[in-house]
Amino acid sequence: MGKEPGILSTIACNLDADILSAAFPLLDEGRVEAIEWSFDTLYWAAEIPSWFTDLLLAYSQQNRLIGHGVFFSLLSGKWTKEQQHWLEQLKQLASQYSFDQITEHFGFFTGQNFHSGAPLHVPYTSATLRIGQDRLSRIYEACQCPVGLENLAFSYSLDEVKQHGEFLDKLVAPVNGFLILDLHNLYCQLHNFAISYEDLITLYPLERVREIHISGGSWEASVLEPEKKIRRDTHDDAVPEEVFQLLALTIPKCPNLRYVVLEQLGNGLKTESSRIRFRQDFLKMEALVQKSRSSLSRDVDNLFLPVQPLQKGPAVEDDMLHSQQLQLSHILETAPSYEDARQLLLASSLAGSAWKVESWEPHMLETAVSIAQKWKQ
Amino acid sequence: MKLPKALLGAILVGITVQTTGCTQEELPGPRTEQGGEKGKEVVKVPDNCTACGMG
Numbered sequence: 107m108g109k110e111p112g113i114l115s116t117i118a119c120n121l122d123a124d125i126l127s128a129a130f131p132l133l134d135e136g137r138v139e140a141i142e143w144s145f146d147t148l149y150w151a152a153e154i155p156s157w158f159t160d161l162l163l164a165y166s167q168q169n170r171l172i173g174h175g176v177f178f179s180l181l182s183g184k185w186t187k188e189q190q191h192w193l194e195q196l197k198q199l200a201s202q203y204s205f206d207q208i209t210e211h212f213g214f215f216t217g218q219n220f221h222s223g224a225p226l227h228v229p230y231t232s233a234t235l236r237i238g239q240d241r242l243s244r245i246y247e248a249c250q251c252p253v254g255l256e257n258l259a260f261s262y263s264l265d266e267v268k269q270h271g272e273f274l275d276k277l278v279a280p281v282n283g284f285l286i287l288d289l290h291n292l293y294c295q296l297h298n299f300a301i302s303y304e305d306l307i308t309l310y311p312l313e314r315v316r317e318i319h320i321s322g323g324s325w326e327a328s329v330l331e332p333e334k335k336i337r338r339d340t341h342d343d344a345v346p347e348e349v350f351q352l353l354a355l356t357i358p359k360c361p362n363l364r365y366v367v368l369e370q371l372g373n374g375l376k377t378e379s380s381r382i383r384f385r386q387d388f389l390k391m392e393a394l395v396q397k398s399r400s401s402l403s404r405d406v407d408n409l410f411l412p413v414q415p416l417q418k419g420p421a422v423e424d425d426m427l428h429s430q431q432l433q434l435s436h437i438l439e440t441a442p443s444y445e446d447a448r449q450l451l452l453a454s455s456l457a458g459s460a461w462k463v464e465s466w467e468p469h470m471l472e473t474a475v476s477i478a479q480k481w482k483q
Numbered sequence: 484m485k486l487p488k489a490l491l492g493a494i495l496v497g498i499t500v501q502t503t504g505c506t507q508e509e510l511p512g513p514r515t516e517q518g519g520e521k522g523k524e525v526v527k528v529p530d531n532c533t534a535c536g537m538g
Contacts, residue, residue, distance in 0.1 A: 126498040133494065136485040157493035164486055 112399050113357070114139035114170060115392040116367040118319075120147055121158050124372035128381035132388055140170035140206075142367050145199055146177045146192060166203040172317070172365060173199070173208040173249070179215040180241045180255070181228045183428030185421035189241075197248040206364075207316065207410070208245060209254040209286050212238075212274060214431055226434070226474065227261055229460035230273045233424045238277040240422040246281045247418075252410035254284040254316060259291035259323075259339035260477070262466035264299045271310030280417075284316035284362070284410045289352045290323055290345070294337040298470065303352060307359065315360040316410060320345050320353055320391060321369040326476065328469045330444060336473050342374035344383045350390055357398045362408055366395050430456050438478035444468060447475050 117129050119141040132138050143162060148154060165171040178192050196208070213225035228234045238255075246253045255278055261267045274285055287310065296303055322343035325335040345368070357363060368388050375381055433454045441447035448471060451463045458464075 123498045126494065130491075130495065130498065133486055134491055139484050155497050157490065157497040160490050161486075161494060164490060165484070168484060170484060 113363050113395050114365050115388070115395045116140040116142055116172070116365045117388065118142045118144070118174070118367055118369040119161075120144050120372075121154065122372035124375040124381075125370070128370075128375040128384040129388075132385060137388070137392060140172060140365055141165050142172045142174050142365070142369075144176050145173045146175050146195070162203055166205070169204060169206045171203055171205055173203075173205045175208065175210040175245075177215070178210050178241070178245070179225075180210050180212065181214045181234055181238050183214075183233075183237065183424045183426070183431055185423050193244055193248045196245065200249040200251070205249060205251050207252040207254060207284070208249040209256060209317070210242075210245065211256050212258040212270075212277075213260075225258060225260070226438075226478075227258060227266060228427070228431075229462065230266075230269055231460045233427055235273070235276055236422050237424060237427070239280050242278060242281050242283060243416040243418075244421070246283075246412065246416065252284060252316070253281050254278065254286055254410070256286035256288055256319070257291050257310075259288070259294040260470070260474070261295060261299070262470050262474070263462065264301065264467075265462075265465070267295045267299050267301065267306065268309055275311040275314060278314065281412050282408070282410055283314075284408075285311065285314045286317040286319055287312075287315045287356065287360070288319040288321070288339070289349050289356060290319065290321045290341075291339055293346070293349050293352060294323065294339055297337040299467075303355065307356065312356075312359045313361055313408070315356075316362050317365040317367060318353065318356065318360070318363060319367050319369055320349050320387075322346060322349075322374070326473065328472060330468050330472050334469055336469060338473070338477075341369055341371040344370075344380070345387045345391075350394070353391065354394055357394065358401075362410075366391060426455075430454075430459070430461065434461075435478065438475050441475055444472040444475060447471055 115137065117132070117138055119125060119129060119138075120143065129138065141162075162171055173196075175192070175196070178189060179186075182189075199205075200208075211225050214228055215225055242253055242255070255274055257270055257274060261270070278284065292303075292306065295301065296306060321339070321341045322345050323338050324340045324343060326338055328334045328336055353366070357366070368384075368391055370384055370387075375384055434451070434456060437447055437450045437454065441450055448468075451457065451471075456463045
């Protein structure tokens with residue numbers, strides 16, 4: 107057991123002029139203790155500027171570079187050549203940089219195009235569990251470092267919200283992986299499903315939380331329920347005070363926490379005032395992290411590496427799940443209204459199945475249609 | 484974590500003249516692939532890049 111070097115104040119840092127401009131004064135002052143890079147967002151670029159590579163290497167050499175995948179579509183029912191290519195790219199990058207950990211998101215992508223779509227929920231079944239465990243094992247084989255999974259903001263029902271933490275725990279168990287607890291995602295769920303923090307947080311395996319995300323989001327009106335506003339995880343605004351309060355409450359509950367990451371979209375950082383606010387958010391986050399350092403004494407007791415050899419074999423697939431995901435994607439992307447989407451779902455193979463479409467909250471189905479059609483545009 | 488001054492200087496120049504965001508139109512050396520209309524070369528860029536936010 108070694109002494110844990112402490113929780114690191116981290117920013118999500120990609121090759122984006124607005125993010126880098128906002129973060130530059132923090133980098134210049136030496137305040138950014140680690141960076142999280144969404145490595146698969148640059149697969150499109152034939153050439154990465156050498157200064158950006160040098161920035162990544164500077165953190166990599168201190169074991170303070172963490173990789174955050176976006177496009178793997180972990181819980182798609184069918185194994186695709188894009189996923190295989192993603193793994194090959196990851197393996198190559200892992201030989202170039204020393205990632206301290208690699209993470210991905212829960213869910214599957216709507217959309218036929220691998221790079222257009224939104225991540226959505228899947229039912230918690232033995233089939234989705236097998237697929238998720240298989241994919242996480244493949245990610246570990248490619249990167250050879252701790253692997254983790256982020257909680258999803260979007261859910262269709264309160265039951266899904268309550269069971270999310272337990273299912274994430276089962277998914278990462280074979281690779282002895284960890285969780286990213288995205289507190290803005292949690293905030294979305296607290297608001298959208300009217301559940302208390304105290305009730306929800308205890309349903310997560312907090313000893314597996316190695317990373318916390320904080321970010322901003324936006325409110326969306328519901329046509330179905332005009333008095334209700336839906337909270338969405340759009341990463342395009344400053345961090346709400348409520349999320350900072352969640353951070354202060356949650357850090358002491360996570361004995362294996364190593365990274366607290368401020369995420370914000372570049373398109374929300376185009377004005378000087380938004381960049382100043384970003385830096386203020388970072389300093390606020392940093393203060394909470396430093397406060398926890400002085401009050402918490404922690405030893406590393408979980409390296410989050412597999413404790414036994416991982417099973418190898420053909421990629422796990424499920425034709426029925428794949429077919430249902432295609433049907434759901436098509437319905438969400440093309441239905442002209444919530445009511446049309448509901449009728450189409452009830453006439454699809456998702457009806458009467460583990461998807462439990464009959465109990466989906468109307469305002470969340472309405473939101474799912476909105477999300478899917480936004481990304482399809 | 485302290486970064487070397489030379490690196491900070493290079494980043495500053497880079498974000499001024501080189502960097503582009505996912506949604507900006509001018510991208511540095513994007514890969515191209517066949518498959519556009521009538522086999523034309525199309526630029527493959529991550530439109531609506533969800534890396535930037537998950538909707």
